[in-house]
Amino acid sequence: MKRHVLSVLVENQSGVLSRVSGLFSRRGYNIDSLSVGETEDPKVSRMTIVVRGDDHILEQIKKQLNKLIDVIKVVELDPEQSVFRELALIKVKTNMTTRASVIEIVDIFRANIVDVAADTLTVEMTGDEAKIEAFIALMDSYGIAEIVRTGLTALQRGNKAIKNLNEI
Amino acid sequence: MADCEGVIDLKASEAIIKCLLEEQVDTVFGYPGGYILNVYDALRRSKINHILVRQEQAAAHSASGYARVSGKVGVCIATSGPGATNLITGIATAYMDSIPMVIFTGQVKSSLIGRDVFQExxxxxxxxxxxxxxxxxxxANELPRIIKDAFYIASTGRPGPVLIDLPDDIQSEEIEFKYPDTVDIRGYKPTTTGHMGQIKRAVKAIEKSSRPLIIAGGGVILAKARAELLRFVEKTGIPVVHTLMGKGALPSQNPHYVGMIGTHGFAEANMAMAKADLLIFIGARIADRAWGGVGDKIPKSVKIIHIDIDPAEIGKNVGTQIPLVGDAKYILTEMTEKIGKLDNSQWLSEIQASKKPQKSGSSDRVEPKYAVRLLSDKLNDNAVLVADVGQNQIWAARNFEDRPNRHFLTSGGLGTMGYALPASVGAKIAEPERQVVAVVGDGGFQMSIQELGTIAANNLGIKIILFNNSRLGMVRELQERRFGKTTEVFLDKNPDFIKLCSAYGIEGIRVNNNSELEKALEVAIEKEGPFLVECLVDPTESTL
Structure with missing residues (x-):
């Protein structure tokens, strides 16, 4: 099933996240990730939702989201015209012999080491999904203690913007 | 706050009542309790009529019946915790049938929310x-805006229930009250007028088709578009079938009327669906019960026009070539204006010729299909029939004649047993001058039997037609068909319903067979107050 990235502007109110996530579970839509945060307007939040489904399901998802009173606008982001990023923190098991080579890979990936302990290194990396997956795969042989990922967040490229909220 | 024009200081509970008056609410259905006391105290001092139900679920069904007959927003009130959770089935019932309702619930104090305190x-x-x-x-200061928005959301676009939860402390706060004049919700702008290009495409498709068919759903009735549908049909000659919720969209005596579709519909109506080259869905969701038994017979080549106010309904259950989002009343008016006079008489007579006369059973007891037909003949042209759920619903739907000013109410979407009695309370209170009849089975009757108390206390002249087969008849049928054996459907130890009604001060007659029926119905209709006609039905009586 095809992957789609939806950018959803919602009222920044309690209960909105529950309404949106509840909609996906009760209608049986598959959701890969959902990230949410405040926008340039503190009354509006933006959710980036990654969903899987055919065109029919995607159309239903968009329509059902639009039906929610607190949803202001739903836009499907075109991968060619958008910047997709995800943040991951990866705690890698290291020892005296492996530490140097882990650091080397971290550098190649332009990631950062944000915490060092006797037997672990915590790496912060930002990128698209493929880059993070590749890094995780490489770290697997050293042993991964913990991973946390934010889920995808995205914006349209250039001067395109989802705006003029009162005119829509 | 005297310096701001029109603003007055008011207790929030008083403000709620003021908002209701602004929304022209004259009747509310409810049940008080500990965390809604402030609202009830304000209600007591107002001119709003409060109907005390006997269980909260009934408050929601009554508000729904009231809304459907009056065309206004139905309002119900309950306390926190169990009061609120008892409403749930009623709210879900209204949601599935798109009924405009505003529900107020009490809630524990704001500071206690989340602590699992008493009745939270x-x-x-x-x-x-x-x-x-x-x-x-x-x-509390947001209350006027919230209530204004709630009534607007409930009654516009695709109608539905809107709930307002009121913590106890909020109800007693002092607020600066001014009722907003306008509504502006940026995430809610329902489309009412149809897209003109799409309307033209639809008109062209209809003119080009040789066997067009209209499938009218509940949306036609909700949009108050019955007259517009009639005009459209008269100009185009297109035959009309309907869903259960669409019953009443076109009078049964109209020459273009074919009948109800779906698993419990008429063969000729389903046949017309299968033979049509163009299907025009108007305000119909086309869920499984309507599509069942016919959906797989419809050729892929058929063209579909789907008119609905809710864009999410279009393409949800069936694909469509010409989607038309908007209000059925507006779109039908536009289409009638734009379309040329068509001749569909050959297609129509082909369908009408396939109509078979209704089966009449032979039973030593009361034959329910005959009973509904007889009832229908005896009732006024503007009677309201409220059918419960189960076999009685289908007997009623298939045999009650639709006339232009009649109303047929039932829980079509959720299929809620126990709907009819409380919904008929709402219908009767909305329009006391009209005849209101509740058709129930012995199962569903007992799910809301406590509402006999509400009916008696308010002396509501509701006529209850009880089909007593001492079975959960539809479940019995399903079990026999699927498992060959029946279980847990036997209600042979039913109470004496005549005596039970009599305990509430409600008169009744027991009817043993068809020959006693006419007289009993006449007595029931004649009597001023509530009346029970208990029809004894053979336990093996079938739905169709």
Missing amino acids: ADITGATESFTKHSYLVKN
Whole structure:
């Protein structure tokens, strides 16, 4: 099933996240990730939702989201015209012999080491999904203690913007 | 706050009542309790009529019946916790049938929310998937705006229930009250006028088709578009079938009327669906019960026009070539204006010729299909029939004649047993001058039997037609068909319903067979107050 990235502007109110996530579970839509945060307007939040489904399901998802009173606008982001990023923190098991080579890979990936302990290194990396997956795969042989990922967040490229909220 | 024009200081509970008056609410249905006391105290001092039900679920069904007959928003009130959770089935019933309703629930004090205190329940969370919208009020000053928005959301676009949860402390706060004049919700702008290009495409497709068919749903009735449908049909000669919720969209005596579709519909109506080259759905969801038994017979080549106010309904259950989002009343008016006079008489007579006369059973007891037909003949042209759920619903739907000013109410979407009695309370209170008849089975009757108390206390002249087969008849049938054996459907130890009604001060007659029926119905209709006609029905009586 095809992957789609939806950018959803919602009222920044309690209960909105529950309404949106509840909609996906009760209608049986598959959701890969959902990230949410405040926008340039503190009354509006933006959710980036990654969903899987055919065109029919995607159309239903968009329509059902639009039906929610607190949803202001739903836009499907075109991968060619958008910047997709995800943040991951990866705690890698290291020892005296492996530490140097882990650091080397971290550098190649332009990631950062944000915490060092006797037997672990915590790496912060930002990128698209493929880059993070590749890094995780490489770290697997050293042993991964913990991973946390934010889920995808995205914006349209250039001067395109989802705006003029009162005119829509 | 005297310096701001029109603003007055008011207790929030008083403000709620003032908002209701602004919304022309004259009747509310409810049941008081500990965390809604402030609202009830304000209600006591107002001119709003409060109908005390006997269980909260009935308050929601009554508000629904009231809304459907009056065309206004139905309002119900309950306390927190169990009061609110008892409403749930009623709210879900209204949601599935798109009934405009505003529900007020009490809630524990704001500072106690989340601590699982006495009579606390997360009602906005619990009803999230079957309310059109809901509010947990956190700031009393927002109440006028919230109530204004709630009534607007409930009654516009595709109607539905909106819930407002009122913490106890919020109800007694002093607020600066001014009722907003306008509504502006940026995430809610329902489309009412159809897209002109699409309307033209639809008209062209209809003119080009040789066997067009209209499938009218509940949306035609909700949009108050019955007259517009009639004009469209008269100009185009297109035959009309309908869903259960669409019953009443076109009078049964109209020459273009074919009948109800679906698993419990008429063969000729389903046949017309299968033979048509163009299907025009108007305000119909086309869910499984309507599509069942016919959906797989419809050729892929058929063209579909789907008119609905809710864009999400279009393409949800069936694909469509010409989607038309908007209000059925507006779109039908536009289409009638734009379309040329058509001749569909050959196609129509082909369908009408396939109509078979209704089967009449032979039973030593009361034959329910005959009983509904007889009842229908005896009732006025503007009678309201409220059918419960089960075999009685189908007997009623298939045999009650639709006339232009009649109303047929039932729980079509959720299929809620126990709907009819409380919904008929709402219908009778909305329009006391009209005849209101509740058709129930012995199962569903006992799910809301406590409402005999509400009926008696308010001396509501509701006529109850009880089909007593001492069975859960439809379940019995399903079990026999699927498993060959029946279980847990036997109600042979039913109470004496005549005596039971008599305990409430409600008169009744027991009818043993068809020959006693006419007289009993005449007596029931003649009597001023509520009346029970208990029809004894053979336990093996079939639905169709």
